[in-house]
Amino acid sequence: MKKSLIALAVLGASGFAMAQSSVTLYGVADAGIGRSHNYATGVNTTGMKANDTVNNGNSRLGVRGVEDLGGGLKAGFNFEAGLNLKTGANDAAFWQRNANMYLAGSWGQFLMGRTLDPSFFGAATWELTGMANYSVVANTFGFGGDGTPRNNSQFTYTSPNFGGFSGSLGYIFKDDNGGNAKWDLNLKYANGPLGVALTANKTQTMKTGWSLGGQYKFGTFVVAASYNDLQTVRRGFSIGGTANFGPGSVTLDLTRDTKNPVKKYTNALIEGKYSLSKRTFVYADYLRLDGENNYGIGVRHNF
Template sequence: SVSHYASKSEDRNAATPASPFYVNQGSRTVSRTALSNSAYNNSRLGFRGTEDLGGGLAAGFWLESPITNDDGATGLANFGRRSTVSLMGGFGEIRLGRDFAPTFWNDTVYDPFGAVGVGANLISSASLFNPTGGAGTFGGNANYLRVSNSIGYFLPAGLSGFYGQFMYALHENDSYDPGTATPPGVNPLTGQLNSGAVARTRAGRYVGGRLGYASGPLDIALAYGSSTAADDYFAGTTDDVRTANLGASYDFGFVKLFGELSRVSRTRDYAVSPLIALPDTDLKGYLIGATVPVGPGLIRAAYSRVKYDLNAATLAAVPDPTASKVSLGYVHNLSKRTALYATVARVSNRNGAALTVGGPAFISTSVFAPRTSSGYDFGIRHAF
């Protein structure tokens, strides 16, 4: 698709001039127009299959690559979207490998835009954005979207509308006996240096699940997960990102309504409590949305809002950063596989939040603060 993004920063002090001589420097905008991909569905290509083993048992595999069809730069270099082997039967499904985190499903299933493109759920955008600057995700959680080395279990169908899944992912780090058998790095207790790359010993683990109920027009699901984002063997700290969310949709026929509530917390556990512990950082958000079928087309609309709680231990009251987003789009289906679509969206930031609809980052200096980001997508979706 062709996408346009504009990130507008405004004068930090414009609203409250510091002196009568204050000159409002107005706003600065960085914009970009791109032939992008994945604005309606994520571009993907893969292989999958199932084998009937008899006796109600079946085995299956699913390998799926993300691809960038605008420039061809990413082919089938990895199966990062999904890479699983399954054993299925009356007991449900055991699934091994790399798969979506259970906690991600509510962010995409109950978003009219499926957490994709300029219109995507702001809860999802904030989870993928590092609020303290730099690269990375909220809390450094590498398992927000998908989890590697996971063992998953899915409830079987036919439970009167109830469905559910549970996932445990191995961190695959080395374990050490006490004593000198410590990870690489300098052991502060003994001063002894163990050579080698400094290793993680707990980070990477994920445990979570999702339970839902779908019957007739109603679909509702609750999910919880905890992901170990980082750890320090010698300091005895472990950083977890804990996610809880609840989503629901109800299809009235002429309109389908969507809603989601989400809370994500980054917490640091200490083996030995310090005088001043790192405060938790919270990210709370909600989304309301609707889709309206119009002949072969579909109107999509959503409003989503997030609020950071930094829990900073300062004397002065620091207002919490917040951001909200309005998204509106239309999809025109030419066939089951091919569709034309267009989306417009706008994010408003306050108190230091710096979320965008995609595209270039804000100009964020002592003079200018992030304010609004707007953009549009239009393009063709072709599934094969």
């Protein structure tokens, strides 16, 4: 269960009141069993799966906090570490998933540090699985046409929401990115049954990656489609849908290359989920990706 921990009400030595501050501990536990293909080594493995392609997501432990500064201004932070339920090991860098702080107000939010990029949040507006590890769109074309969904040293401005319209712009200076500056943006509309997003990202000396996608909900069904360009290395479209049946759902999502320097593939994902509670669900997935079969069953618990 998600637990909010009230931060220190008084800093003993200074006496400053902190009654408007709070800190929240949260996390995800996700593990299962399955078979996956390692596309770097060409090796297939079967067994327990954690932080794998066939898992819904990676396990993690995070802490976030916010302070009300008055006048509608807030300051906050988010630190998040990944961990592997197979071994208990953490990521190479402890706060590898998120390490950032921000100021926010009626004018929007300004964030500094390691974080997911605007292209990821844009694609999440319409992607059917909630950007799961086994997302066929993300595995085929990257996250909004970007192969690296997290950036170091990123400055990000996110606008307020204007009746469903919002946007984000991220920038990394060249000295913080191996000598090549990078920008990343999204423009989104999410209101009622419709969600649409355009993303674009470019690292200096590289081509621009982009995506345009949308989803529409009607009754218990959701349909989605997109076009994605992974920095002109690989591009193509996706189309799919989700049918919801009470606590359960079934998703079918397909991608097709229109450009691929190796071979044009049609990839597919079938996902089934069943909620055991508001925070826990079981899932099964089959991902046909670039001629290889990946499949698994697992349990995810959010706290």
